[in-house]
Amino acid sequence: MHNRIRPYAWGSRTTIAELLGEPSPSAHPQAELWVGAHPADSSTVVGPDGERALVDVVADDPEAALGGRVRKHLGDRLPFLLKVLAAAEPLSLQAHPSADQAARGFAAEEDAGIPRSSPNRNYKDSSHKPELVYALTEFRALCGFRDPAHTVEILQELGSPRLEHYLGLLSGQPDAGGIRAFFSVGITLPSSALDPLLSDVLACCVDRVREGSRFADEYRTTLELGERYPGDPGVLASLLMNHVTLRPGQALSLPAGNLHAYLSGAAIEIMANSDNVLRGGLTPKHVDVPELMRVLDFAPVAVPLQDGEPGDVPDEVVFATPFPEFRLSRLDLGDEPRTLHHDGPQVLLVFEGELRVERVPDGADAAGGGEALTVPRGRSVWVAAADGPIRVSGPATVFRARDGLSD
Ligand SMILES: [Zn+2]
Structure with missing residues (x-):
């Protein structure tokens, strides 16, 4: 995959550049690396037919890309978006709408004729945007009341x-x-x-x-x-608000209506494939307080930090959430190959080391699983539902994104 960098002013000039093995510090702030198929900034995938936007690959053959189970429950789009987030400065104070609020808000702004690219637009799409943030470094945030x-x-x-x-x-x-x-x-x-x-x-x-x-x-x-x-x-x-500091390896999930602001640090973030943000301040971007007030959940919350749970294979730690759109896990792979079974879409992002990945041959007469791919640090691989089980080995630390439907 080739992934796009968002150059927001709050971004770090070192984190993403170093991950990608590019000159550091970078010439401009690099705030987010988007790994996925969001229409505003889709990754591209390099395959036998050349390089294509992942959003088009999914749209052209949703059955092969997503599989029947994901299509049935989550529709014909890649349900998640994975990001590397590198905050040198605080990000805006924000909350995300529920599924219901997003559908209504999107329809209302469409009816009002506000262009989707307008800076005054709240609802860029009709989806909710629960998210989970996983700390790569010490990561500071304001989260909930x-x-x-x-x-x-x-x-x-x-x-x-x-x-x-x-x-x-x-x-x-x-x-x-x-x-x-x-x-x-x-x-x-x-x-x-x-x-x-x-x-x-x-x-x-x-x-x-x-x-x-x-x-x-x-x-x-x-x-x-x-x-x-x-x-x-x-x-x-x-x-x-609650002031929280995540240690590297800890995660925090944010339901709809949770007021939050990320303050500093590097993280992996996974979310429903949406860009619906209501801002209340700490930003030069569009702020819409009445709309924010409508979606905010004012109930006080304890901050549920997660350390992860054992996953499908021995080297996997999963950060579970109730959200069907995504599931994030970390694989700490050694030399020994592991087989990952999944009938939906997956993205693997290499954070350390080098990942070797290949399809597992199906059937006794299959003559091998196709060529193995070697994926260096900072790079990612798209695994379509139709690719079937894959075999992975390291040594590498890899983030695995997939849908969060219960199997
Ligand atoms: Zn957010």
Whole structure:
């Protein structure tokens, strides 16, 4: 496969370049490597008939590409999109719609005649976009709303007189309703009120960090966002959210309606094949607060970090989610070949070492499984449903993306 790089400004200049064995640092930020068949930036596959966009390969023969089971439940598109994500700076504060909200939002924007490529467009397609992020390095994120009683404690300790004025919204109702009230007031404040509030909050953050407050990490993150995005209501929202740091090898899955922002680090990300993002700040991109408010889930959540579970073969660790569109696993392959059985589409992305992959001959009279492919670090292979079982060996660390339907 040949994969496309998205050059968003928050991207790292080293992570993706080094993975691909290209000159590092790169000339421009490299934020995301897209491995898949999203119509906006499809990978291409190099086969016997030359190089073709994967999105076309799938559309031309969905039965061969996806197999009957995936087509029946998930339709005629590749259901997942795999990315390498390299954040040198914080990404926008965002949430993704549910399947229902995405279908309705997409139809409404089509009816309103908003071009799909318009920067003001919320719904680029009609799919929901659950996602899972797997940390390649230490990876920092804001994820979901913190237990409001704990947030009240953190905000009281902050001791910002101007914030005190709003704190009653949360302390008087420490539940999802209180979070909604506080968040919606904060995110819709006019700048005449927001600017002095933020400068007071940030000044208090500086003082508390200097004093070595037990919440210094939380205040430091808010300071970092305040410096990067002055006057942005997302800075205020960060005070309400869980601050998480994933160790390399840990994963985090994000259901629809979960408010999140990735802050720094490199990760593998897998998601339903969609680009539907509703942003609430921390970005120069299109922000639509009323629409974000409609999709947000204000229920406080504990952050469910995953360490993975044993997979199909001994060298595999799977990061399970309830989402049928995708399943991500990591293969730590040695020299010994392993056979992977799957009747749907798969993508294998080599992260370390070199992968050897070949089809397993079907039937006793088959004269070998076709030629073996050697896939170096940073490269990926498309495995169609019709390819049947494959045999893989390393030494290599490989990320395996496939559908997440239960077999
Ligand atoms: Zn997201």
